[in-house]
Amino acid sequence: MERDTRDTRPDLSINGVGSAAGGEYRHVSIDGVCKVQADIASDSFRVNGHTTAKGSIRTGRFDCNGRLNVEGGLHVASARIDGMIRVDGPVSGEQITVHGMLNCGADCEAERFEMRGLFEIKGLLNAGAIEVRMHGRCEAREIGGEKIRIVKGAEGRWNRLLQWAIPKLGAHLEADLIEGDDIELEDAVAAVVRGNRVVIGKGCKVGKVEYRTELIQHPQAKVQDRIQA
Amino acid sequence: MTDRDLISKKELLEMTGISYGQLYRWKRKQLIPEDWFIRKSTFTGQETFFPRELILARIDRILNMKEDLSLDELAGKLSPLLYDIRLRKDELMKRNIVSKLVIERFGGRDPDETVYSFEQTLAFYVADLLLQTGEMSLDEAEMLIRAMKEHFPKFEGKPCELLFVRKMGVSTFLLVSLPSEVYFESGTKLVHRLNMAECVEQLQIKLN
Numbered sequence: 001m002e003r004d005t006r007d008t009r010p011d012l013s014i015n016g017v018g019s020a021a022g023g024e025y026r027h028v029s030i031d032g033v034c035k036v037q038a039d040i041a042s043d044s045f046r047v048n049g050h051t052t053a054k055g056s057i058r059t060g061r062f063d064c065n066g067r068l069n070v071e072g073g074l075h076v077a078s079a080r081i082d083g084m085i086r087v088d089g090p091v092s093g094e095q096i097t098v099h100g101m102l103n104c105g106a107d108c109e110a111e112r113f114e115m116r117g118l119f120e121i122k123g124l125l126n127a128g129a130i131e132v133r134m135h136g137r138c139e140a141r142e143i144g145g146e147k148i149r150i151v152k153g154a155e156g157r158w159n160r161l162l163q164w165a166i167p168k169l170g171a172h173l174e175a176d177l178i179e180g181d182d183i184e185l186e187d188a189v190a191a192v193v194r195g196n197r198v199v200i201g202k203g204c205k206v207g208k209v210e211y212r213t214e215l216i217q218h219p220q221a222k223v224q225d226r227i228q229a
Numbered sequence: 230m231t232d233r234d235l236i237s238k239k240e241l242l243e244m245t246g247i248s249y250g251q252l253y254r255w256k257r258k259q260l261i262p263e264d265w266f267i268r269k270s271t272f273t274g275q276e277t278f279f280p281r282e283l284i285l286a287r288i289d290r291i292l293n294m295k296e297d298l299s300l301d302e303l304a305g306k307l308s309p310l311l312y313d314i315r316l317r318k319d320e321l322m323k324r325n326i327v328s329k330l331v332i333e334r335f336g337g338r339d340p341d342e343t344v345y346s347f348e349q350t351l352a353f354y355v356a357d358l359l360l361q362t363g364e365m366s367l368d369e370a371e372m373l374i375r376a377m378k379e380h381f382p383k384f385e386g387k388p389c390e391l392l393f394v395r396k397m398g399v400s401t402f403l404l405v406s407l408p409s410e411v412y413f414e415s416g417t418k419l420v421h422r423l424n425m426a427e428c429v430e431q432l433q434i435k436l437n
Contacts, residue, residue, distance in 0.1 A: 109257050126253050146250030176275055181250035191275075194239075196248060210239075229243070 012042070022055050039072060056089060073106070090123070101136075113145075116153060118168070130180075134171040134187070141176055148180040151201065152187055172203070235267065235278040236285070245288050258300045260291055264388070283427060286434055316350055316436065318343045326435050327353040331360065334367060335374055352377035354432050355391065355423065364420050365393065369400050376402045381425070393421040 012020055012028045020030075022038030030047045039055035046063040056072030062079040073089030081098045090106040098115045102108075107123035118136030119125075125140045132138065133153035143150075152171045163170045173188040183193060186201035193200070194210040204221040210229055217223055242249065255261050267278045294303055319341045321327050331353055336343065345353070355377060356370040365373070373393075381389075381404060388407040393400065396417045404425075405411060413419065 111257075126257055128250075128254060128257075144249065144253040144256075146248075146254065179249040179253070181248045194249060229239070 009042075028059070045076075062093075096127075108140075118171075132173075134173060136169045136171055137167075138171075138173045139175070140173075143175050143178045143180070145180045147182045148178065148195075149184040150186065150188065151184065152203075234281050236281040238277045238279070241279060241284060241288075245285070245292070247288065247292075254300070255291060258304050260300065260304055261287060280427075283430055286430070290434070316345055317341070318345065321345065321350065321353070324435070326350070326432070327357050328361075331357045331370070335371065348378065348381055350436075351381070351425075351429065351432055355425075355428055358423070358428070359393065359421060362421065365400075369393075372400075373402050376404065380404050384425075389425045391421075391423040391425060392419065393423075394418065395420050 007026065009024050009026045012025045012030075014020060014030045014032065014034050016032045017034070018032070019035045019037060020040075022036060022040040025040065025042040028040065028042045028045045030049065030051055032049045034047075034049070034051045036051065036053040036055065039058070040053065041058040043059065044061040044063075045057060045059040047068055048065045050067045051069070053068070053070045053072065056075070057070055058075045060077045062074075062076040062081075064079070064081045064083060064085060066083045068081075068083070068085045070085070070087040070089070074087045074091045074093075076093040076096070078095040079093050079097065081096075081102070082100055084101040084103075085098070086103040088105040091102075091104050091108040091110075093110045095112045096108075096110040096114070098117060098119070100117045102115065102117070102119040102121070104119070104121045104123070108121050108125045108127075110127040111129070113125065113127035113130045113132075115132040116135060118134065119132070119138050119140070121140040124142040124144060127145045128147070130143065130145050130148045130150065132150040134150065135153045138150070150173050159169070171187060173185065173190075175188065175190045177192050177194075178185070178188070178190050179194045181196045183195040183197070184199040184201065185193070185204055187203040189205045191207045192210070193206050193208070196212045197214045198209055198211045199216045200206060200209065200218060200221045200223060202218045202220050204218070204223070206221070206223045208225040208227065209215060209223050210227045212229055215226060215228070236244075238252070242252065252261075256263075256266070261284070265279050265284060267280075269276055269278055291303060316326070318332065318336055318339055322329055322332050327350070335353065335356070336345075352374045356365075356373050359365040359373065360367070360370055384404070384406060390405050390407050390409075392403040392405060392411065394403065394413065394417055395401075396414075400420070403411075407424070
């Protein structure tokens with residue numbers, strides 16, 4: 001990549017144990033254990049290991065393997081997260097892919113939100129397309145978008161034993177409200193689901209479904225009220 | 230704000246014919262401000278409400294402009310801080326944004342080609358609005374315009390409210406930031422209360 005001569009931002013690279021001040025960088029790469037003390041902005045951000053950020057992270061391409069705690073917000077163009085990530089503030093991005101665990105203290109917004117694993121979002125999960133394969137307890141106050149598909153991930157041989165030992169690994173979704181154009185759910189517990197076309201799959205417990213064109217309900221799903229608007 | 234001024238999300242979608250997905254998309258793109266989403270609990274659980282007039286006008290504008298502009302361009306157009314709009318005095322009169330009476334009284338000495346800033350136009354507009362309710366006299370309008378000119382820019386676009394109070398014939402104006410609570414002594418009459426953000430919004434619709 002050709003380096004722009006006017007660009008005076010430095011790169012940040014940490015291997016091992018360290019701590020970094022915030023600021024503006026071109027590329028940030030952290031391997032090991034690191035603490036970022038303030039807000040940080042960069043073109044790309046790569047972390048392997050265990051990182052704690054005291055401020056917000058604003059970056060273009062974001063890659064995370066391992067554990068990351070962010071005390072501010074996380075704003076990215078595209079993110080790929082393998083591991084566990086906790087963000088106290090809001091998460092926003094164009095494309096967010098998570099394999100693992102996502103914990104968000106506020107709203108989470110993306111054009112495309114793909115996930116395999118478990119999430120806990122205290123606010124609203126708002127994305128154009130939401131595609132989740134649950135491998136544990138997933139929780140959000142509200143979910144909204146165009147296309148929402150939240151289903152159970154494939155089960156391994158040891159899963160039942162693990163679920164018995166760690167209840168959090170029992171795959172299901174909890175939300176107060178789910179709204180979208182095209183919704184497909186499995187093992188969801190929700191008070192209200194509203195959409196154009198709604199598929200309520202196996203193991204769902206829904207208080208009220210409001211739909212416009214179509215409602216498909218699995219025989220093993222419980223829906224108290226069905227309203228066609 | 231009373232319940233009459235609010236519209237539920239469901240009602241809104243039925244009226245405008247947009248889908249949940251579109252509404253969430255516009256929210257993501259910040260075409261609809263966060264504080265318009267008013268969450269209330271009803272007997273059917275949590276419901277979201279919107280300020281009726283504002284949201285209907287906004288959706289109408291989005292639907293009209295969507296054809297020519299991308300959503301991101303739209304976001305720039307709709308931001309509440311469109312303070313760079315300036316209008317000439319004769320244009321303000323011709324397009325009936327501010328009544329002739331107000332312009333002549335408070336801008337009579339300015340030549341026709343004077344260009345007014347957004348704040349100035351807003352001050353005229355608010356004065357005009359209040360004069361038309363019949364609750365304010367012309368002298369008070371002058372006071373209002375002076376107060377708006379002096380203090381409104383200090384809010385820097387933060388939400389604020391205009392309070393018009395009168396006690397024993399003496400009137401005064403207050404600009405307070407929102408959300409805030411104000412209490413008056415019992416002999417005081419709150420003549421009018423105006424949300425500035427709504428005024429800005431209405432004025433913008435008129436200007437465009």
